[in-house]
Amino acid sequence: MKEISKVAAAVQASTTLKVDALFKQMKADGKDVVGFGAGEPDFDTPDNIKEAAYKAIKDGQTKYTPSNGIPALRQAIADRLLADCGISYTAGQIVVASGAKHSIYIALQTLLNPGDEVLLPAPYWVTYAEAIRMCGGVPVIIDAPETSDFKITSKQLEAAVTAKTKLFILNNPSNPTGMLYDADELRALAAVCVANDLYILSDEIYYGLVYDGRKFTSVASLGDDVKARTIIVNGVSKSYAMTGWRIGYTASDAKIAEVMSNYLSHSTSSPSTISQFAAVEALNGPQEGILAMRDVFEQRRNYIVERVNAIEGVSCRKPEGAFYVMINIEKLIGKTLGGKVINSSDDFSLAFLESGLVAVVSCDGFGCSNFVRMTYAASMDSIKEGLDRLERFVK
Numbered sequence: 001m002k003e004i005s006k007v008a009a010a011v012q013a014s015t016t017l018k019v020d021a022l023f024k025q026m027k028a029d030g031k032d033v034v035g036f037g038a039g040e041p042d043f044d045t046p047d048n049i050k051e052a053a054y055k056a057i058k059d060g061q062t063k064y065t066p067s068n069g070i071p072a073l074r075q076a077i078a079d080r081l082l083a084d085c086g087i088s089y090t091a092g093q094i095v096v097a098s099g100a101k102h103s104i105y106i107a108l109q110t111l112l113n114p115g116d117e118v119l120l121p122a123p124y125w126v127t128y129a130e131a132i133r134m135c136g137g138v139p140v141i142i143d144a145p146e147t148s149d150f151k152i153t154s155k156q157l158e159a160a161v162t163a164k165t166k167l168f169i170l171n172n173p174s175n176p177t178g179m180l181y182d183a184d185e186l187r188a189l190a191a192v193c194v195a196n197d198l199y200i201l202s203d204e205i206y207y208g209l210v211y212d213g214r215k216f217t218s219v220a221s222l223g224d225d226v227k228a229r230t231i232i233v234n235g236v237s238k239s240y241a242m243t244g245w246r247i248g249y250t251a252s253d254a255k256i257a258e259v260m261s262n263y264l265s266h267s268t269s270s271p272s273t274i275s276q277f278a279a280v281e282a283l284n285g286p287q288e289g290i291l292a293m294r295d296v297f298e299q300r301r302n303y304i305v306e307r308v309n310a311i312e313g314v315s316c317r318k319p320e321g322a323f324y325v326m327i328n329i330e331k332l333i334g335k336t337l338g339g340k341v342i343n344s345s346d347d348f349s350l351a352f353l354e355s356g357l358v359a360v361v362s363c364d365g366f367g368c369s370n371f372v373r374m375t376y377a378a379s380m381d382s383i384k385e386g387l388d389r390l391e392r393f394v395k
């Protein structure tokens with residue numbers, strides 16, 4: 001048989017989804033395993049959103065929609081971006097896709113030519129690096145060490161620019177680090193992008209999950225020249241506990257939106273019609289629910305940070321947003337835990353799952369050694385149990 005696509009054959013399975021699948025399988029096999037792998041809110045989708053989906057089905061909203069999404073949803077997204085981030089888009093600049101992951105992929109397909117370089121701060125969410133390669137681009141990794149709160153500086157960004165650089169991927173607040181760039185830091189990064197004529201793909205899917213009273217700033221709000229080159233990625237998965245509904249979206253320049261929409265019309269057509277109606281309710285309906293979820297996440301974060309830093313051999317910084325903590329396991333490298341010598345984060349996460357019965361994600365796949373990521377999109381009871389197990393495992 002002839003060789004399959006080289007690009008496709010090189011794709012690595014998502015480490016986050018792999019851990020999640022392994023965890024779910026162990027659970028189904030009757031193992032007493034606790035999961036902090038995939039970042040998926042443990043809350044159920046709010047009832048008003050579910051009701052909107054039932055109503056859509058009853059009203060016969062079960063047909064194809066325009067490939068960029070129903071006008072009511074695109075308007076609801078534009079309204080929410082104005083209300084929450086102070087940025088004005090028309091419904092024509094919004095493109096709805098089947099999850100934010102899909103929006104990222106379509107945006108990269110729209111922007112990249114073979115060999116284009118994409119600046120990607122590490123630690124990064126695993127999908128960016130793979131999706132860049134899947135779209136013919138070349139990830140150029142910029143190191144954002146723990147000592148800099150996992151953030152890059154404008155100097156680092158500038159130093160990584162070459163004649164081939166097309167795009168900078170910003171994820172704020174960040175998965176996996178939970179760190180948040182403030183307005184001044186963003187202004188400095190955006191200035192480099194304007195000066196070097198780079199696009200900015202700004203994944204803001206965790207913008208509703210920011211703690212300690214901090215203020216989220218969208219990079220696109222920093223001026224017309226920045227907005228014109230920014231593609232905002234967002235979705236309802238995280239803030240509204242709607243991971244399974246598969247609705248993501250972008251806000252961008254109208255020409256880019258048109259090309260993305262054309263691309264969608266030959267790949268998925270529109271996302272699920274029923275999910276689109278549910279997302280309209282999520283965005284237009286009462287927002288108190290998401291504030292309540294945010295407060296719960298903040299309490300969990302506080303608990304985890306305190307407990308982790310009290311355990312000998314591991315440590316973590318206090319994240320400012322999203323629902324992830326990066327646990328530094330450097331001091332455990334070379335030790336034997338659960339009967340296995342730990343030479344890497346991959347070794348640790350596998351041993352911790354097999355012997356400690358706790359799922360966390362190795363950050364090797366996030367372009368960062370000696371860390372594992374723990375999500376607090378899990379109940380407080382699980383978090384307590386998981387940290388008790390961590391304490392016993394590393395002893």
Ligand code: PMP
Nearest residue numbers: 099100101125175205235237248
């Ligand atoms: N961006 C980031 C940073 C994420 O963590 C995720 C997690 N799934 C996504 C995008 C994709 O979200 P969705 O479920 O909408 O595809």
Ligand code: GLU
Nearest residue numbers: 014016017037038039175
């Ligand atoms: N984004 C979440 C995570 O990082 C969900 C899994 C995925 O889509 O990668 O865990």
